Amino acid sequence: MSDPTPNDNQQQLIGSTDGIYRVDAGAGTGKTFAVTRRYARILETTDAAPEDILLVTFTRNAAAEMRDRIVQQTDYDLRQLQDAPISTFHAYCFRLLRRHGHTAPTALGIDDQIPDSLDLIEEQARAKQLFRRFMSRFADDHPEHADLLRVFYDRGTLHALIGELAAKGVVPTRNGWYRATGEPLTGDRERFFDAFTAANQPNEGANGPTNSDARGAVGGWDAGEYAPDAPTRGELHDDPRISRSVVEDAYDADRDALLAFIHDVYIEYLAFALSQNYLTQGLMLALAFVMLCESPGVRARIGHEYVMVDEFQDTNELQFKIALLLARTNNICVVGDWKQSIYGFQHTSVANITDFGERLQRFTSELNADCRRIDYAVDDVQTIPLFENYRSSASILSFAEQSLSIPATSSEDVGDPLAGTRSLEATNAVDNAQIDAYRADGEYDLVLDRIQHIVKNESYAVETSNEPQADEDASDEDRIAAEHERLGPPSYDDIAVFTRTRAFARGLLERAEEYGIPLAYEGGVELFDTPEAKLALAWLRIAESDGRRGWAVALERAGYGFERTQTILDEESYPDAMLQFRDELTELETLGGFLRRVFDRYGRTSVYADALVDHLTGLYDGTLLTRGETISYIEENLAAETTVEIDANPGSDAVTLQTIHGAKGLEYPIVILGNLNERSFPHYGQPPSCPIVYDDATGLRQTRMYSEAGAYPHVYRNWRHRLLQACLPSDYDEERRLLYVAMTRAKRHLLFTAGEEPSRFMDGLSIEAEEIDPDPTPESHSPIDHEPFTVDVPTSRDIPTRLGVHDIMDDSVYDNRTGGRGTAFGTELHDFAEAYALGESVEPANNDQRAVAQLISGLAGEFRVEETALLPLPGEPAVTLSGIIDLVHVTDTQIDVIDYKTDPDRVAHEEYRKQLSAYYHVLASVYPDREIRLQVFYTQTAESVEVTPLSTDRLRELAIAAMAGSSGES
Numbered sequence: 001m002s003d004p005t006p007n008d009n010q011q012q013l014i015g016s017t018d019g020i021y022r023v024d025a026g027a028g029t030g031k032t033f034a035v036t037r038r039y040a041r042i043l044e045t046t047d048a049a050p051e052d053i054l055l056v057t058f059t060r061n062a063a064a065e066m067r068d069r070i071v072q073q074t075d076y077d078l079r080q081l082q083d084a085p086i087s088t089f090h091a092y093c094f095r096l097l098r099r100h101g102h103t104a105p106t107a108l109g110i111d112d113q114i115p116d117s118l119d120l121i122e123e124q125a126r127a128k129q130l131f132r133r134f135m136s137r138f139a140d141d142h143p144e145h146a147d148l149l150r151v152f153y154d155r156g157t158l159h160a161l162i163g164e165l166a167a168k169g170v171v172p173t174r175n176g177w178y179r180a181t182g183e184p185l186t187g188d189r190e191r192f193f194d195a196f197t198a199a200n201q202p203n204e205g206a207n208g209p210t211n212s213d214a215r216g217a218v219g220g221w222d223a224g225e226y227a228p229d230a231p232t233r234g235e236l237h238d239d240p241r242i243s244r245s246v247v248e249d250a251y252d253a254d255r256d257a258l259l260a261f262i263h264d265v266y267i268e269y270l271a272f273a274l275s276q277n278y279l280t281q282g283l284m285l286a287l288a289f290v291m292l293c294e295s296p297g298v299r300a301r302i303g304h305e306y307v308m309v310d311e312f313q314d315t316n317e318l319q320f321k322i323a324l325l326l327a328r329t330n331n332i333c334v335v336g337d338w339k340q341s342i343y344g345f346q347h348t349s350v351a352n353i354t355d356f357g358e359r360l361q362r363f364t365s366e367l368n369a370d371c372r373r374i375d376y377a378v379d380d381v382q383t384i385p386l387f388e389n390y391r392s393s394a395s396i397l398s399f400a401e402q403s404l405s406i407p408a409t410s411s412e413d414v415g416d417p418l419a420g421t422r423s424l425e426a427t428n429a430v431d432n433a434q435i436d437a438y439r440a441d442g443e444y445d446l447v448l449d450r451i452q453h454i455v456k457n458e459s460y461a462v463e464t465s466n467e468p469q470a471d472e473d474a475s476d477e478d479r480i481a482a483e484h485e486r487l488g489p490p491s492y493d494d495i496a497v498f499t500r501t502r503a504f505a506r507g508l509l510e511r512a513e514e515y516g517i518p519l520a521y522e523g524g525v526e527l528f529d530t531p532e533a534k535l536a537l538a539w540l541r542i543a544e545s546d547g548r549r550g551w552a553v554a555l556e557r558a559g560y561g562f563e564r565t566q567t568i569l570d571e572e573s574y575p576d577a578m579l580q581f582r583d584e585l586t587e588l589e590t591l592g593g594f595l596r597r598v599f600d601r602y603g604r605t606s607v608y609a610d611a612l613v614d615h616l617t618g619l620y621d622g623t624l625l626t627r628g629e630t631i632s633y634i635e636e637n638l639a640a641e642t643t644v645e646i647d648a649n650p651g652s653d654a655v656t657l658q659t660i661h662g663a664k665g666l667e668y669p670i671v672i673l674g675n676l677n678e679r680s681f682p683h684y685g686q687p688p689s690c691p692i693v694y695d696d697a698t699g700l701r702q703t704r705m706y707s708e709a710g711a712y713p714h715v716y717r718n719w720r721h722r723l724l725q726a727c728l729p730s731d732y733d734e735e736r737r738l739l740y741v742a743m744t745r746a747k748r749h750l751l752f753t754a755g756e757e758p759s760r761f762m763d764g765l766s767i768e769a770e771e772i773d774p775d776p777t778p779e780s781h782s783p784i785d786h787e788p789f790t791v792d793v794p795t796s797r798d799i800p801t802r803l804g805v806h807d808i809m810d811d812s813v814y815d816n817r818t819g820g821r822g823t824a825f826g827t828e829l830h831d832f833a834e835a836y837a838l839g840e841s842v843e844p845a846n847n848d849q850r851a852v853a854q855l856i857s858g859l860a861g862e863f864r865v866e867e868t869a870l871l872p873l874p875g876e877p878a879v880t881l882s883g884i885i886d887l888v889h890v891t892d893t894q895i896d897v898i899d900y901k902t903d904p905d906r907v908a909h910e911e912y913r914k915q916l917s918a919y920y921h922v923l924a925s926v927y928p929d930r931e932i933r934l935q936v937f938y939t940q941t942a943e944s945v946e947v948t949p950l951s952t953d954r955l956r957e958l959a960i961a962a963m964a965g966s967s968g969e970s
């Protein structure tokens with residue numbers, strides 16, 4: 001195919017090589033195309049050699065693609081460009097640091113040098129594991145930080161915060177902060193109070209002013225939830241506003257200990273990582289930055305005549321500064337699209353592109369504050385617009401524009417971020433776009449039904465032939481006729497299904513397999529968190545010495561209720577068929593055979609089953625894993641939430657399935673955007689798992705605080721943080737940008753699907769979702785030929801021991817009990833309670849069930865039923881408590897954790913307290929802003945008895961004792 005001819009604006013960008021250029025243009029407007037042409041032109045028309053031109057982007061694939069395009073457009077071949085700086089930011093900086101940065105750590109007061117053998121750890125789970133190891137040492141070495149360390153359930157969560165600070169350019173030295181980079185840690189007071197003032201304006205009501213948004217956000221304020229120094233509701237309110245003086249006091253409260261703690265963790269972690277010969281990506285960029293700041297000689301030697309950055313919306317603040325330090329002249333060109341900025345969770349900064357000019361000046365002044373590092377003018381920035389879109393039909397382009405203004409919550413006022421900007425123009429001659437929305441109760445079936453509806457359907461015609469396009473100067477009629485010639489009914493591989501979350505993709509893939517509909521997933525899945533991995537783990541445990549935990553899972557899978565399972569476990573009276581199966585398994589000699597037999601028994605023939613077998617049997621280059629090692633390996637990866645890339649090559653004709661993040665930069669003739677459901681997309685985010693958080697406006701804050709001010713020492717929710725958060729508006733811009741990215745991947749047709757509860761994004765579209773009754777038909781499609789799986793998992797052996805909550809309870813309290821009603825009674829009751837809470841049409845069969853029905857009917861919030869709770873206990877050795885919660889009742893202000901007990905008496909009440917305490921700490925971290933209440937519901941007397949939680953330290957003592965074989969009672 002002939003290479004496209006650049007349009008006028010692209011030509012302007014390609015031809016303007018001197019000076020600073022910024023392109024912030026929409027999807028598919030040929031930004032990457034133009035940048036690679038620009039590179040070729042510089043080589044062609046100037047004396048510059050490839051090493052004089054820095055061209056960076058963010059993924060290896062994108063860098064490789066650029067290199068290929070440049071080879072096609074220049075006289076250079078791939079070998080000649082092998083060492084050219086056409087690279088990802090990380091790869092480039094890592095190379096730089098290893099070549100020139102040996103002594104960089106000394107500028108921070110760290111004696112270690114950067115070794116040649118330095119390892120760059122890209123995998124988050126592995127980095128987090130090493131960080132945990134560091135933190136346990138740190139805790140021993142720093143008794144002065146004990147109070148801060150107490151607020152952690154998992155110290156590993158702090159790892160992400162260190163990464164965030166590095167991305168902002170905050171770098172520590174032994175005795176302080178490098179070149180005052182620690183200043184942002186105290187927050188931006190002025191910015192915060194500007195936002196607060198706006199959020200604290202009374203709203204307009206029909207009968208006069210009503211509560212300000214900030215006041216509304218602390219509506220359920222209850223001082224009893226916090227440490228004793230929290231203001232009462234009366235002290236907080238200054239109707240209809242929040243009292244400014246209380247907010248000022250909260251903002252200005254002393255944080256010296258917190259800042260000192262973060263400083264010490266950060267600098268010592270950096271030294272630890274270097275002593276262990278590794279760096280994470282964030283630490284590596286921080287050191288590259290230090291090296292560039294400190295070494296005028298290196299800057300002079302490696303500084304580039306031309307610097308170009310593609311996908312500039314994906315840079316963080318540190319990368320912006322590094323790019324400036326790498327430029328020897330002001331021949332700088334950044335290209336991107338603010339609307340496609342979707343990596344905020346990796347601490348990218350969309351303002352780098354939207355406020356480019358302002359940041360350029362500010363960062364330059366900062367870098368030049370103590371000596372002149374940036375020796376070129378930065379005050380003249382040229383902006384080149386690109387409007388022509390070479391991907392999508394006109395209807396899709398105009399439809400996609402609405403994505404950026406759909407509110408994610410009922411109170412959000414987004415306005416129109418595209419107001420005053422020029423719309424993209426399609427270059428397709430024929431616009432045959434079908435843009436439809438559907439909903440059905442079974443969304444997996446709905447998606448599959450739509451796929452079958454589309455395939456071979458003329459109404460969804462897409463480009464099917466390589467018939468030549470009409471000449472550029474052909475008449476419109478000829479262009480339309482030529483394009484029609486190229487259109488034909490689609491096949492599976494013309495379709496892509498996108499989802500916001502991996503979980504939806506996983507479920508859909510399984511369902512598609514049942515129907516034999518060819519779907520190929522591309523991207524990472526949490527392989528060790530799949531039902532297949534859990535089954536494998538259970539039977540491996542049963543076959544090994546650690547039977548109890550394995551049996552618990554196997555019995556649950558076999559449909560045994562909670563109490564019945566307990567009895568079977570206690571009496572070790574396992575069902576005969578299961579014992580026979582265990583014996584059969586233990587006879588099997590190979591791990592592969594063992595796993596296959598387990599999956600066969602449960603009818604699990606999914607890609608995950610295949611992936612596990614391939615992966616576990618292929619570990620360590622043929623060194624066979626023992627069953628015990630396999631158990632540790634699965635546990636470790638489950639705890640680390642390791643994701644495994646499963647790139648099933650469609651090979652034949654298959655629909656592509658991927659997350660929206662995975663689809664960035666790609667294009668497909670037909671896009672189905674699935675799972676537009678409440679709580680899935682828009683995603684409202686999780687409460688922070690780390691008790692220390694950072695925000696530009698408020699700086700570093702604690703979400704939980706240890707205090708000895710009350711009757712007992714206790715870790716409280718931090719009222720100051722809660723208050724300050726309430727004063728800042730939530731930001732869902734990135735969710736809308738994800739919607740934009742998803743829609744703009746479609747060339748010809750765009751479909752949306754939702755299940756029972758369509759989300760605000762679905763409701764906000766300008767088309768009505770049609771409700772249909774999906775009816776996919778099984779296909780006898782030949783199985784997809786999967787490529788071998790590419791797997792990257794941590795190999796450290798630092799694994800937590802998993803204990804069931806029942807393991808820390810003392811069973812001997814039941815010894816002298818009489819008058820119990822049997823386990824079947826309990827099992828039936830739990831089954832009934834579950835069905836009733838899920839709204840199934842079940843009738844209570846006895847008084848206890850009636851009591852449960854009455855209890856549930858009286859609850860107005862949402863239910864989470866039979867939820868698994870996992871509580872990693874702080875400290876070493878690592879222990880995780882696990883259990884299944886009967887009922888979680890969720891309201892806006894409070895969470896009730898309810899456990900049903902059919903006991904005729906209360907002899908075990910203290911033991912139940914241990915069980916519920918574990919659930920308490922799990923839910924307190926999931927819902928840090930709500931009150932958590934624990935209730936044992938005694939069904940015989942229909943009484944709820946509240947329980948106060950034990951501390952995690954006490955749970956830990958019980959767990960350690962249980963592991964040592966005693967009941968934990970001292």
Ligand SMILES: Nc1ncnc2c1ncn2[C@@H]1O[C@H](COP(=O)(O)OP(=O)(O)OP(=O)(O)O)[C@@H](O)[C@H]1O
Binds near residue numbers: 005033337
């Ligand atoms: N002037 C042109 N004429 C014809 N096709 C073009 C032209 N410019 C770019 N294209 C084609 O348009 C498609 C999109 O280009 P490219 O990937 O460079 O866009 P982009 O702006 O970087 O997209 P995105 O922002 O979505 O990543 C490519 O297939 C490219 O070859």
